[in-house]
Amino acid sequence: MSDETQVNETTEHARWEPDMAPVKRPVWCPVLGGFNIALAAFGLVCGGLAMLSVPFLSGMVEKALNGDPLPPSMQLTPYSLALALSGLVLSVVFLIGSIMLVMRRYKSRVVLLVYSALALPLNFLGFLNQLNIQAATEQWAKDFPNNDIARGMDPSNNPGATIGPAIGLGLFLLLGLGWPLFTLVWFSLIKTKEYQYTGIDPDDD
Secondary structure (H helix, E strand, O other): OOHHHHHHHHHHHHHHHHHHOOOOOOOHHHHHHHHHHHHHHHHHHHHHHHHHHHHHHHHHHOHHHOOOOOOHHHOOOHHHHHHHHHHHHHHHHHHHHHHHHHOOOOOHHHHHHHHHHHHHHHHHHHHHHHHHHHHHHHHHHHHOOOOHHHHHHOOOOOHHHHHHHHHHHHHHHHHHHHHHHHHHHHHHHHOOOOHHHHOOOHHHO
16 A cells, blocks of 8 residues: 555545544533423422312312301412413423423523523512412411411411421522522523534534
8 A cells, every 4th residue: 555545544534533523412401401390390280289279278168167258378369370370381481491401402591591581580479479378368367266277377376387488488499589590590601502502512613
């Protein structure tokens, strides 16, 4: 084999080697996307069950109230219903964006940014609404002290009544505020380039 032939083969090998190299797919996309899918499913299930349980529980306890009005925590107001339905829609958006992220689609960034930008104020309004409902429920329990259900809802008679609001506060800080804020920062400041999702850097062409 001549020296010229060897040089040509070496040149061809060097020319094709970068194209033949396997693309390193980013691992963070399926990891974060899978975790987000679990959170979105959790939000859909819990949000849906909470919305459906209010009229069901109201019907169960209405007879036990002996003519007293329903406590605010068992009344589904139009405002609460609007917040709940909006939360379910956002959970669907979150789920779609997370599935796209698992598939390493760059457009998942836009979907998740829209989700986080809307989820932050919506979750905050939902939390304030729950605080108002809790305060109204406690006042209802004081207004009807002879009612068995009221005694269980009054923190002065039942210290365990404060456990629910404490858990709600923790979930709000962690999932309602913390995670959408992390998502907003992550996709707006850190993962902003398409190659960070696909693993293909256009500068390597």
